[in-house]
Amino acid sequence: QVQLVESGGGLVQAGGSLRLSCAASGRTFSRHVMGWFRQAPGKEREFVAAISWSGGVTNYADSVKGRFTVSRDNAKNTVFLQMTSLKPEDTAVYYCAASPAPSMVSQRSLFSSWGQGTQVTVSS
Numbered sequence: 001q002v003q004l005v006e007s008g009g010g011l012v013q014a015g016g017s018l019r020l021s022c023a024a025s026g027r028t029f030s031r032h033v034m035g036w037f038r039q040a041p042g043k044e045r046e047f048v049a050a051i052s053w054s055g056g057v058t059n060y061a062d063s064v065k066g067r068f069t070v071s072r073d074n075a076k077n078t079v080f081l082q083m084t085s086l087k088p089e090d091t092a093v094y095y096c097a098a099s100p101a102p103s104m105v106s107q108r109s110l111f112s113s114w115g116q117g118t119q120v121t122v123s124s
Helices: none
Strands: 003-007 010-013 018-025 033-039 046-051 058-060 068-073 078-083 092-099 118-123
Touching: 003 092, 018 033, 018 092, 018 118, 033 068, 033 078, 046 068, 046 078, 058 068
Parallel strands: 010 118
Antiparallel strands: 003 018, 018 078, 033 046, 033 092, 046 058, 068 078, 092 118
């Protein structure tokens, strides 16, 4: 398992940008698929984006495709989520997660390590 700590959330106006970071501890970071999920009040936690071990493969929810970009720096044990053209419906707590799966996954149940979450609020 890896321990995960998110940062970078905050309040932003619609159309603005934010960059979330997730710092991981442990020597196996580079052997984990890294994902971002979000949970709005009263809603289920949903998949946002994921990136493969090497960073060569990415996957996005349709709702964020073209606006969000996931990346990772294995030398620094960090994964990022660059969010642009933010909308009020992007408001949620954003969670970083790690999966030991050998290939790309997006199912929440396959992610075994989770951060504490960071709040993103987009005002209209």
